[in-house]
Amino acid sequence: MTNRKFSRRSRFIAVFALAAVGAATRAVTTWPSSRHAAEAAHLGTPSSTGALEAVIDQPGPLTVETVASADWQIDRSGLINLKHPKAQAAGLKDGLEPIQIFFHAIHHPTRGLFIVDTGVENALANDREHAALRGPVASAAHVDLLKANAPLGQWLSAQHEPLEGVLLTHLHLDHVSGMPDVPSSVPVFVGPGETSEHGGMNVLTQPIIDRALGDRGPLQTFQFSRDPSGVFAGVLDVFGDGSLWALHVPGHTPGSVAYVARTAKGPVLLTGDASHTAWGWRNGVEPGTFSDDQKASVESLKQLEALAARHPGMSVRLGHQALN
Numbered sequence: 001m002t003n004r005k006f007s008r009r010s011r012f013i014a015v016f017a018l019a020a021v022g023a024a025t026r027a028v029t030t031w032p033s034s035r036h037a038a039e040a041a042h043l044g045t046p047s048s049t050g051a052l053e054a055v056i057d058q059p060g061p062l063t064v065e066t067v068a069s070a071d072w073q074i075d076r077s078g079l080i081n082l083k084h085p086k087a088q089a090a091g092l093k094d095g096l097e098p099i100q101i102f103f104h105a106i107h108h109p110t111r112g113l114f115i116v117d118t119g120v121e122n123a124l125a126n127d128r129e130h131a132a133l134r135g136p137v138a139s140a141a142h143v144d145l146l147k148a149n150a151p152l153g154q155w156l157s158a159q160h161e162p163l164e165g166v167l168l169t170h171l172h173l174d175h176v177s178g179m180p181d182v183p184s185s186v187p188v189f190v191g192p193g194e195t196s197e198h199g200g201m202n203v204l205t206q207p208i209i210d211r212a213l214g215d216r217g218p219l220q221t222f223q224f225s226r227d228p229s230g231v232f233a234g235v236l237d238v239f240g241d242g243s244l245w246a247l248h249v250p251g252h253t254p255g256s257v258a259y260v261a262r263t264a265k266g267p268v269l270l271t272g273d274a275s276h277t278a279w280g281w282r283n284g285v286e287p288g289t290f291s292d293d294q295k296a297s298v299e300s301l302k303q304l305e306a307l308a309a310r311h312p313g314m315s316v317r318l319g320h321q322a323l324n
Contacts, residue, residue, distance in 0.1 A: 030200050036209075038219040043222075046224065047236060047237045048229045049231035051235070056267050058262065064270075069149060071147045072145060079097055080279065081285055099276070099320035102317070104117065112162070115165075115167070116167045119150065119151065120178050122181055125154075134208075169257050188213070188220060192222065192223075195219060243261070245259065249304065250293065254292060256272055273290070284305060
């Protein structure tokens, strides 16, 4: 038997076993996405879409560097709703879709260096047996196809300033897989309900997420309030100076967060997994089976695309593919 055939057979066995365990677990109980402690964050001032749009096109003080930490391939049906009429009309079928795992480095002139999401850890490049993302779940997720290009630890070691904070778009494996390279003293910020979301499949993913988070202090949960403008589920002025904004965009997960950064070259929108792919964004088609709430995903994507359309100078950076 060739290595390729063995790999396919092993993955099939792993997927079958995980599906059976997940189905049995859902029939009995549900698990939280993480057992890591969480507390209310003091960072971020509740605001509105109106306040954001009043300043969004003004040059800002931030710089944003998007780093493609790894190349990967993952199931298209999870990334794009293949039941959508546009997807069916385009003839899209399930199969492996090439994607990238990003992190975004944001530099503030007085607040320092923050990152949005975490890319992949050093161990996924040189010591996979000890990576947080390992075991049967990793096999089922095609991690053997992952190629680490710029692990977070390697990138951080080349910086001349300390990391001040991690701003997560959500708590899925591919967005926290670089966390082992983040010093335990660095605060980590998440959207509401990210650690407490319950689901049967969490019995499989929770150990990996908690392993990636390690023994750091409690996660800092953003305190969104209702958007007075009635556009997004919530809006925060992250630093209180109008330079960085957090948008509550539930759907992919209950606490998914997108970010808008004001730079000297114009606004930058980081969608997180409110939109995974270039095809999905260009055609207004929401993510597929990887999302928790399809209806909410539709609405969140609609509002993000409308925001970008109202501000054509905005650079849009998607969850897992480059738009340009």
